[in-house]
Amino acid sequence: MWKTIVRRFLIMIPQLFVLSVIIFILAKFMPGDPFTGLITPETDPARIAELQEKAGLNDPWHIQYVRWVGNAIQGDLGLSYTYKRDVAALIGERALNTFWLSLLSVILLYLIAIPLGILAGRYQNSFLDKSIVFYSFVTYAIPTFVLSLVFLFIFGYQLHWFPTNGSVNIEHEAGSLSYYWDKFYHIILPSITYAILGTTGIIQYLRSEIIDAKSMDFVRTARSKGIPMRKVYSKHIFRNSLLPIAAFLGFTITGLLGGSIFIETIFGYPGMGQLFVSSISSRDYSVITALVMLFGFLALLGSLLSDIIMSIVDPRIRIE
């Protein structure tokens, strides 16, 4: 298995290389550049031209590309044109925010979805099942921004249970216990929103897996041996039904850094989703390329992780 993992990592190199070339060319195809947004009547066009020249934006793309790769390999991703900060530091700050938010979201997501999916599958066609299915369709149909706003208005502004914007209240001293509690406090409401909206897939998957498994031979065998239904569910059906969920786990883990533009914007939470979108609209090339490369790498890593997890939980699968 180790051999396979090493091989998979080696394959990633050409994959990422192709990705980097594509994103580099596409980024340059976008009209305008990082300096276009700075133009006011007082701006001197000659100065803009000079800045473009200084930043090397007038060179042919392959020269810019080689220069970028050369720096990137040495760990220098350049300076964000918009934020004037080291790209790695900027992304690091946002990634950390997004990571905690996504982690709590995913935990809540599984806490809600798995029991509901199991219950719906086990008590198929009951009132409970129908309610759960109904719930999952409703949450599937509600657009993210609508639920976010409704929650924000009710729990934030009406009931004052949760903070309404930002990642931390400025009054707390950085590093103190109250500071970390406040950071946690700020991610609760967005995480709940995110979790509620994301449950549909898992509930439906789990439910149908369980319903399928109920009519499988091994279940009938178990029942004919006289094993009580409760035990059949816990020992035989659930374990098998959870396999597809496990298959997604790898992507879920690496997806933690993706972020959600809607949730971040509505809750005023500085994260990766916003950074990505705003870097595109401001033509912040260095941030765009760094983020796409990061997301690309995470996607590849996610699929590898999923394969590894599968081979662990399902002995029938072997990575060769």
Place this chain on the structure above:
Amino acid sequence: MKKTKWSLLALLFSVLLVLTACNGGDDKPAEDTKGTEDTGTEKDAKNPDELFTLAVENEEEAIEGGTLRVAMVKDEPFQGIFNWELYEDAYDADLMNWASNVIFETDENFMITDTGLATLDVDQDNNKVTVKIREGVKWSDGEPFTIDDVILPYHIIGHPDYTGVRYDTQFQNIVGAEEYNAGKADTISGLKKIDDHTLEISFKQLSPAIYYSGDGLWSYAAPSHQIKDIPVAELVESDAVRKNPVTLGAFKIDKIVPGESVQYSKNEHYWKGVPKLDGVVVEVVPSSSISVAIGSGKYDVIQHFNATKMPEIENYDNVTVLGRQELYYSYLGFKVGKYDFENNTVVTDLEGSKMGDVKLRQAMGYALDIEQVSEVFYNNLRERANSLIPPVFKAFYDDSLEGYTYDPEKAKALLDEAGYKDVDGDGIREDKNGKKLEIKLAAIAGDATQDEIIAFYLQNWKDVGLNVTLTTGRLIELNSFYDKVEADDPEIDIFMGAWGTGTNPSPAGLYGKVDQFNFSRYTSEELETAVKNIDSPKSFDTKYRAGEFKKFQQHIEEMATTIPMQFRYEIFPVNKRVKNFSVDYANEYTSYLHEIELTAEEPVASN
């Protein structure tokens, strides 16, 4: 079966109940636009100038100290470059204003006065100015404020490693700036330190712009004791800019949560006296929830509030909405020439341009029902503009200009007169030679409202028989729009853009013969003379300058190569507990931060 159906319905019903409950529980849900119409008519009766008050009227007894809570409406984190020489966007500037390092104060005409930290003495004959700063002033860390703090910014902006936009032709007007930038000199030779409080600056030439901090004059100080040893290339990432900048203003920065919020406390060393407030907290608040936040009384002052959200807060009784006209106009431009990028000059070709006929251009202006757009889409927070100089510039604005007020009959008459007639009877006019006439409009993409407005304008033109279609078939993304307009894309006949004028409304840079941003590519001897005269030494006489400004405005109105479309208001909702707060340009709160007071412990919520 029947039973389950009912239970489903019941569930659905309960969900609906929950949803309506949140609507009912919410005092003023964001979507509530009830009452827009009647207030709209109410406003019609008023003169737009009286639409808003400029200052709060709060006569209540003030509390001791207190913290002012400011919301900055923004859907992205702020950049956080707290240095006047390096910052790039208006949000950072607003954040810095609380701790401002500005050394000059200005009057209602935006001209430098003697009331600030420094005074300006202009020696027009020798192209020199003398900047003299107050003695005994201290920085927020207690260090004395000296003339070195005024000199340092010039050496930052002029430095070869400086990557901002402020090193421009204006800055090169300072004697020795170019040599310093090229690395040939260690300092800028035009800056002469007379004593610890006096600086003499030599310029290549002076214009009236000097009184508006133009011509290369810089109006901010930088704390040289804190940053003079930091290399310019590293300055933007340094803690002195990002985390703990030392300042001169009423408040000093205590703490920054990057991109989210800034906490200020009063500056005990402030030269105008210790501020009455204990401190200020500014938070970034998303635009989607700002209206509810205002109603719930979370904030005292709201900056960058989008005027289109006005109906959402109209019924709140806990805020006073202050408003003022922005230094802004939007316009309709007509391409009547090309820019010669090799010789850096505008080449006007009225004869050879599709939009060359002045009557056609005027007719297109008269055909637009901008009045209705302002009322329906902008609740009259925008109004029909009649000039390329916003009325706030009282000395230069020509209020006698008629502008192109909506008059479709006049538009039709002008078109008939000019020979644009409907030859084939399809309701659409052909050109003078009887050939099909299709005019291509480039407009900037925005939200759904923008789509509706542009569709409305296209219909306006169709009503007078003109076939106007969109360049590329749709609205164009901002960057792309300016790329195409600047490159004189042949697919563009007319275009809709906007300019912020800055505090010196001089048309230089936008309407001159050499200006790349002269997008309509129109120039004439008369126009060029007026543009040149406005910034000539003769214009140190404000009366003369005003006369030239009028000539410029009148000429453009007559030629209609750029037709002003709208002026815009910016509004500032302010909580009822705030005292001594004004947005009047002549008397702005940024100069009187130390006077602001509060009259209650917490912001007032709306009933």
